[in-house]
Amino acid sequence: MLEIRNLDVAYGHAKVLHDVSFRVETGQMAFFIGRNGAGKTTLLKTIMGLLPPQNGSITYQGKEIAGSSPEELFLQGVRYVGQEKKVFGNLTVRENIQIAAYASHEPMDQALEKVTAIYPKLKSFLKMKAGQLSGGQRQILLVGRALVGNPKLLLIDEPTQGLAAVVIEEIGKILSGLKDQVSAVIVEQNLAMVKYLADRVYILKEGKMAGEIVEKSEISDTQRMEKYL
Amino acid sequence: MEEAKPPKPTIDPKPGPSVEMMMAVKERAWIDLLVIASAFLLLVPIISIHRVIDFMIFCIFALSFDLIYGYMGRLSFGHLLFLGTGAYSCGLFIKYIDKNPLLAILVGILVSCLLGIFVGLVVVRATGACFALMNLAFNFIGFFLVLSPLRDITKGEDGFGIHAQSFWFLNPANKTNMFLFALLCLLLVFFLLRRLTSSPYGILIRSIKEDETRVRFLGYNTYFYKWLTFTVAGTVAGLAGTLSALNYKFVNPNVMDVHGNVGVVFACLIGGAGHLYGAIAGGVAYMMISNYLAIHILRWEMFLGLSLLMIVFRFRKGIWGSILTLWDYWRRPKEMQPAG
Numbered sequence: 001m002l003e004i005r006n007l008d009v010a011y012g013h014a015k016v017l018h019d020v021s022f023r024v025e026t027g028q029m030a031f032f033i034g035r036n037g038a039g040k041t042t043l044l045k046t047i048m049g050l051l052p053p054q055n056g057s058i059t060y061q062g063k064e065i066a067g068s069s070p071e072e073l074f075l076q077g078v079r080y081v082g083q084e085k086k087v088f089g090n091l092t093v094r095e096n097i098q099i100a101a102y103a104s105h106e107p108m109d110q111a112l113e114k115v116t117a118i119y120p121k122l123k124s125f126l127k128m129k130a131g132q133l134s135g136g137q138r139q140i141l142l143v144g145r146a147l148v149g150n151p152k153l154l155l156i157d158e159p160t161q162g163l164a165a166v167v168i169e170e171i172g173k174i175l176s177g178l179k180d181q182v183s184a185v186i187v188e189q190n191l192a193m194v195k196y197l198a199d200r201v202y203i204l205k206e207g208k209m210a211g212e213i214v215e216k217s218e219i220s221d222t223q224r225m226e227k228y229l
Numbered sequence: 230m231e232e233a234k235p236p237k238p239t240i241d242p243k244p245g246p247s248v249e250m251m252m253a254v255k256e257r258a259w260i261d262l263l264v265i266a267s268a269f270l271l272l273v274p275i276i277s278i279h280r281v282i283d284f285m286i287f288c289i290f291a292l293s294f295d296l297i298y299g300y301m302g303r304l305s306f307g308h309l310l311f312l313g314t315g316a317y318s319c320g321l322f323i324k325y326i327d328k329n330p331l332l333a334i335l336v337g338i339l340v341s342c343l344l345g346i347f348v349g350l351v352v353v354r355a356t357g358a359c360f361a362l363m364n365l366a367f368n369f370i371g372f373f374l375v376l377s378p379l380r381d382i383t384k385g386e387d388g389f390g391i392h393a394q395s396f397w398f399l400n401p402a403n404k405t406n407m408f409l410f411a412l413l414c415l416l417l418v419f420f421l422l423r424r425l426t427s428s429p430y431g432i433l434i435r436s437i438k439e440d441e442t443r444v445r446f447l448g449y450n451t452y453f454y455k456w457l458t459f460t461v462a463g464t465v466a467g468l469a470g471t472l473s474a475l476n477y478k479f480v481n482p483n484v485m486d487v488h489g490n491v492g493v494v495f496a497c498l499i500g501g502a503g504h505l506y507g508a509i510a511g512g513v514a515y516m517m518i519s520n521y522l523a524i525h526i527l528r529w530e531m532f533l534g535l536s537l538l539m540i541v542f543r544f545r546k547g548i549w550g551s552i553l554t555l556w557d558y559w560r561r562p563k564e565m566q567p568a569g
Contacts, residue, residue: 048446069445070442070445070446070448071445071448071449071450074446075448079446080446082443086440086443088436088439088440088443089439090435090438090439091432091435091436091439095432098429098432099429099432099436099444099447100447102429102432102433103447103448103449104448
């Protein structure tokens with residue numbers, strides 16, 4: 001599904017990612033963990049076409065996508081959910097879904113059903129401006145909106161950051177419901193979530209790949225991962 | 230956290246706000262048009278018909294500006310370029326080619342549209358101050374072009390008179406006829422822009438205003454939509470220019486003087502940017518101030534400055550935005566309050 005080889009990314013002269021390689025198979029959820037500044041967000045932004053790689057290749061469904069624009073990647077089924085939980089605050093919740101539905105040519109009823117299926121409470125907020133939603137509700141809306149138009153690969157940056165425990169649990173359930181349906185690359189610091197959902201865990205340290213955990217038994221051992229946070 | 234299949238809810242059959250809004254647009258469009266027409270008709274006995282025509286033309290211009298500023302969030306300091314282009318194209322066509330006013334209007338609209346297409350290709354790449362200043366630069370180029378290099382045909386600073394003949398239902402020499410034609414144009418522009426801004430395209434340009442990068446994440450070529458919006462705004466401004474030329478029967482470089490851009494920015498701010506009714510309310514308010522305050526106070530522009538300060542500190546939503554806020558406050562049911 002997604003294969004990254006020897007990826008180098010830099011902001012000007014400051015190199016942020018050094019020789020990063022990994023792969024995500026169809027239906028798998030790959031988690032990236034690491035300290036702040038390790039380059040996790042940079043990695044997702046590079047895959048999504050927001051940053052140009054210096055070296056290396058990004059192959060998605062057998063095609064090289066390095067240098068593709070975000071709009072081209074969207075049309076190929078790649079969805080990005082940033083860590084800022086930014087919805088279109090002046091549009092209603094319904095319009096936030098509508099704009100994704102039009103982009104992917106999915107009927108609005110179907111798109112609405114898809115989003116409200118993962119979080120039925122959203123139905124009562126459809127007329128409300130999205131800016132009035134709580135942080136957790138915004139995150140759920142963003143994840144739901146990313147599901148419109150049959151995505152194949154989700155790139156989600158810190159989905160539980162700054163959220164209450166009850167909302168984290170809700171998001172965990174939503175992501176769990178997506179397992180085996182879509183592939184995902186998720187940046188996450190919440191190890192309970194990683195343990196619960198991950199098929200593979202990659203550890204980034206100072207822009208370099210510091211480890212890869214594939215075995216489920218090893219993923220359950222959060223102590224090993226903790227030292228990298 | 231246990232894996233749980235989320236319940237599959239049925240969709241609320243009631244239409245949401247966008248659908249409701251679009252239905253309302255279709256059903257109540259005639260009410261909107263009736264309200265606007267009545268308001269301007271009522272103004273005629275209070276102020277002169279000539280001034281009301283002027284007000285309506287300025288409102289068309291304000292509506293076009295509101296599309297790029299209020300809806301798309303791009304502040305331009307050079308929108309008068311398109312008004313001036315419409316006025317000059319219409320005037321020059323009547324002066325040198327044909328005295329048919331309807332044909333001259335079409336030529337003015339077409340030239341403004343073409344200019345919007347080409348200028349838009351360059352300026353919509355920029356945002357913020359850069360966008361505003363690039364527009365200002367193009368406006369300056371247009372202003373100096375008609376002032377100096379093209380003065381043999383534009384008559385430079387002196388400008389030139391227009392003597393259009395009457396054609397079919399349009400007779401620019403007859404004030405009542407001109408009033409009805411300008412009103413028809415205003416209603417048509419309002420109706421078209423209302424349809425446009427209530428459509429998915431409207432949602433899209435409002436999203437671009439909020440966060441263009443995120444709109445790109447949703448697969449949209451934002452450059453194309455910004456360019457399209459800029460061109461539509463330029464075309465509508467061109468229509469306002471042609472009407473202005475026919476109404477005054479005279480065109481000179483003042484019609485695209487860069488300093489005039491302040492007026493339309495002020496009109497959109499005071500009326501409430503991002504609302505078509507706001508653009509009309511602001512357009513009328515600005516014209517009232519500039520026409521009547523000037524009679525009593527020599528340096529009336531000072532009050533524009535004071536009003537702008539008031540808008541920025543206390544009245545950011547403008548006239549129409551404040552009315553809508555009050556309306557929402559009264560109507561919002563308690564269950565619509567956001568959950569924690």
